[in-house]
Amino acid sequence: MSAQPSPRKQPVPNAAPRPGQNPDRGDGARARLTIAPEVARRRLRARLIMWAAALVTVASLFTLVSFHVFAAQSAFTMERLTKERTNEQLRYSRLRELTARLSSAETVIQAATKLGMVPGGTMVPLRVATAHPASGPPGQGPQTSTAKNYLDTKHALAPQP
Numbered sequence: 001m002s003a004q005p006s007p008r009k010q011p012v013p014n015a016a017p018r019p020g021q022n023p024d025r026g027d028g029a030r031a032r033l034t035i036a037p038e039v040a041r042r043r044l045r046a047r048l049i050m051w052a053a054a055l056v057t058v059a060s061l062f063t064l065v066s067f068h069v070f071a072a073q074s075a076f077t078m079e080r081l082t083k084e085r086t087n088e089q090l091r092y093s094r095l096r097e098l099t100a101r102l103s104s105a106e107t108v109i110q111a112a113t114k115l116g117m118v119p120g121g122t123m124v125p126l127r128v129a130t131a132h133p134a135s136g137p138p139g140q141g142p143q144t145s146t147a148k149n150y151l152d153t154k155h156a157l158a159p160q161p
Contacts, residue, residue: 101107
């Protein structure tokens with residue numbers, strides 16, 4: 001509802017003022033427009049709700065934009081880290097190749113020759129004798145100490161109920 005001017009041109013002398021109405025504003029003029037208090041409260045409530053909705057909308061948009069910015073920054077960081085990882089993998093493979101080349105037999109022989117070393121004589125292989133148990137032929141005597149130690153260790157490490 002909107003405020004409408006009073007249909008009366010002049011005040012009625014014997015009429016009592018309406019409750020909540022101030023017939024005399026102090027400047028000699030009488031109030032001509034009146035608004036029902038319930039309508040004013042509804043309008044105020046509607047304005048407050050609209051302002052609250054506008055603030056919530058603005059805050060939501062700001063939050064959405066900030067999340068988008070964080071996501072974009074994270075994407076740039078991921079791209080940078082991916083490039084760094086690729087570069088480090090290439091560097092690692094080059095270093096492995098260099099290490100393989102420098103530690104190869106040909107390179108070691110050339111470096112030794114430059115230092116004045118000479119190749120050794122013939123190689124003599126050494127043969128180690130196997131130990132047999134003191135009594136009886138192999139395989140029929142008591143267990144060897146290695147097999148016994150293995151069985152003791154296996155029994156000690158077995159899960160206990």
